Amino acid sequence: MKTLLSCPCGERIRGEDEDDLVEKAQAHLAAEHPGREYDRDAILFMAL
Numbered sequence: 001m002k003t004l005l006s007c008p009c010g011e012r013i014r015g016e017d018e019d020d021l022v023e024k025a026q027a028h029l030a031a032e033h034p035g036r037e038y039d040r041d042a043i044l045f046m047a048l
């Protein structure tokens with residue numbers, strides 16, 4: 001299961017599980033990188 005995403009900005013986002021990770025990653029993108037939206041598959045593809 002993938003629960004860690006290293007954002008290119010240096011932020012590390014960790015989730016309880018994949019659903020939580022996707023939710024937190026999308027919240028981070030919305031807050032820090034407006035205009036960049038990734039869907040679940042894209043986030044999990046980049047995640048560790």
Ligand SMILES: [Zn+2]
Pocket residue numbers: 007008009010011028032033
């Ligand atoms: Zn970021």
